[in-house]
Amino acid sequence: MTSRRHFLGMAGGAIAAATVSRPALAALPEPVIETSASTRPPLHPSTGRPYNPVVTLNGWTLPWRMNKGVKEFHLVAEPVNRELAPGMIAHLWGYNGQSPGPTIEVVEGDQVRIFVTNRLPERTSMHWHGQRLPNGMDGVSGLTQPAIQPGKTFVYEFVAKRPGTFMYHPHADEMTQMAMGMMGMWITHPAKAHPHISTVDRDFCFLLSAYDIEPGSALPKPSTMTDFNLWTWNSRVFPGIDTLNVRQHDKVRIRVGNLTMTNHPIHMHGHEFTITGTDGGPIPHSARWPEVTTDIAVGQMRQLEFVADEPGDWAIHCHKSHHTMNAMGHGLPNMIGVEQGELAERISNLIPGYMKMGESGMAEMGEMKMPLPANTLPMMTGDGPYGSLEMGGMFSVIKVRRDQKPGDYSDPGWYTPRKGTVAYEYGAAPPEAHRAEHAAHRDASVEVTVKKPEAGHGH
Numbered sequence: 001m002t003s004r005r006h007f008l009g010m011a012g013g014a015i016a017a018a019t020v021s022r023p024a025l026a027a028l029p030e031p032v033i034e035t036s037a038s039t040r041p042p043l044h045p046s047t048g049r050p051y052n053p054v055v056t057l058n059g060w061t062l063p064w065r066m067n068k069g070v071k072e073f074h075l076v077a078e079p080v081n082r083e084l085a086p087g088m089i090a091h092l093w094g095y096n097g098q099s100p101g102p103t104i105e106v107v108e109g110d111q112v113r114i115f116v117t118n119r120l121p122e123r124t125s126m127h128w129h130g131q132r133l134p135n136g137m138d139g140v141s142g143l144t145q146p147a148i149q150p151g152k153t154f155v156y157e158f159v160a161k162r163p164g165t166f167m168y169h170p171h172a173d174e175m176t177q178m179a180m181g182m183m184g185m186w187i188t189h190p191a192k193a194h195p196h197i198s199t200v201d202r203d204f205c206f207l208l209s210a211y212d213i214e215p216g217s218a219l220p221k222p223s224t225m226t227d228f229n230l231w232t233w234n235s236r237v238f239p240g241i242d243t244l245n246v247r248q249h250d251k252v253r254i255r256v257g258n259l260t261m262t263n264h265p266i267h268m269h270g271h272e273f274t275i276t277g278t279d280g281g282p283i284p285h286s287a288r289w290p291e292v293t294t295d296i297a298v299g300q301m302r303q304l305e306f307v308a309d310e311p312g313d314w315a316i317h318c319h320k321s322h323h324t325m326n327a328m329g330h331g332l333p334n335m336i337g338v339e340q341g342e343l344a345e346r347i348s349n350l351i352p353g354y355m356k357m358g359e360s361g362m363a364e365m366g367e368m369k370m371p372l373p374a375n376t377l378p379m380m381t382g383d384g385p386y387g388s389l390e391m392g393g394m395f396s397v398i399k400v401r402r403d404q405k406p407g408d409y410s411d412p413g414w415y416t417p418r419k420g421t422v423a424y425e426y427g428a429a430p431p432e433a434h435r436a437e438h439a440a441h442r443d444a445s446v447e448v449t450v451k452k453p454e455a456g457h458g459h
């Protein structure tokens with residue numbers, strides 16, 4: 001991975017306080033801008049107190065500088081171009097060159113100062129979702145502070161009091177600014193060994209966000225209430241979401257925050273996990289139970305933990321199947337069982353390029369190379385070692401490998417299973433089913449009573 005971050009006077013990813021002159025300390029920290037959507041390796045702290053850094057899926061951690069014992073960050077709210085997956089760039093609003101903004105990582109007890117510069121065409125603010133802080137630092141424009149006008153910079157300062165997984169987002173024209181991609185993650189690491197926080201080998205984080213982008217365009221519609229058509233992890237959709245690459249027997253933590261307008265049942269294959277933390281902090285061991293799916297409601301954060309003891313390529317995805325599908329899959333007519341053969345021919349005489357679709361289900365759409373409008377992703381796509389995956393949206397793969405080195409986050413390629421452990425085709429014709437006989441002898445004169453649902457039986 002080649003880093004194209006613009007480092008200014010920085011060493012090892014963070015500004016070294018010793019090399020910064022006194023006048024510079026009084027000024028704003030130089031903002032660090034990221035132009036790529038690839039997953040950055042963990043940013044190990046070179047100043048401040050030590051901690052085990054997280055890996056932001058298709059994202060990065062914001063470098064800081066230490067100023068007289070205060071950890072200083074600079075966030076710049078601005079329009080950004082975000083690649084949702086190869087083949088589609090969205091015109092979003094974000095921070096420091098990307099949407100979502102960079103992850104902020106601090107240690108419990110850190111005195112933190114964050115400069116927030118507004119380079120948007122409208123006013124904004126910054127809310128530190130889930131934090132204990134002075135009321136005036138809560139970032140609700142109109143309620144706890146005046147809004148940050150375009151071109152202005154505000155300073156937020158507080159102590160990161162409790163360890164856990166948090167988020168940041170504007171609390172000004174929220175409908176527009178969140179629909180445009182303005183959000184980021186905040187991790188407060190424990191200051192010392194904590195009875196309810198385990199040390200893990202791999203610590204991933206990502207945010208759930210959703211966009212309504214008309215096929216053939218690049219700008220999300222901010223007034224959409226529920227009918228979004230692109231369901232993303234860190235403003236990426238399958239096959240653009242990086243895989244989570246781990247070593248067999250690694251203890252793995254995945255932190256997820258939901259800033260969409262609906263809930264997402266996140267489901268993982270091949271392993272059970274426990275929820276070890278919520279918005280409110282770490283969960284005592286006695287209150288945990290095993291799960292393979294956890295529903296993450298709007299505005300919530302969840303920490304999943306598991307031991308990756310089964311080697312393989314394990315799917316991890318939202319279990320709402322419309323959320324593992326891209327824009328073209330929404331609002332289609334139901335053509336299952338409709339023989340379109342002759343009809344399609346007649347229509348294509350009138351409309352060149354017309355193609356029949358969905359006659360025996362939608363799977364064929366995954367392999368069909370449909371002509372698409374520019375800057376538009378196929379509704380379900382992606383190839384695996386055995387063919388088309390027929391996915392989109394909120395889908396990725398946890399790759400568990402015996403020989404993945406500690407600290408190596410690179411993609412090991414597809415899994416090679418042991419001989420005799422892959423589902424295979426049965427070599428003979430299946431026996432005749434008994435139900436066919438019953439169907440043939442069915443009384444043709446049977447009466448069918450259709451009962452209409454009565455009022456008051458809402459679903």
Ligand SMILES: [Cu+2]
Nearest residue numbers: 264318320323
């Ligand atoms: Cu979902």
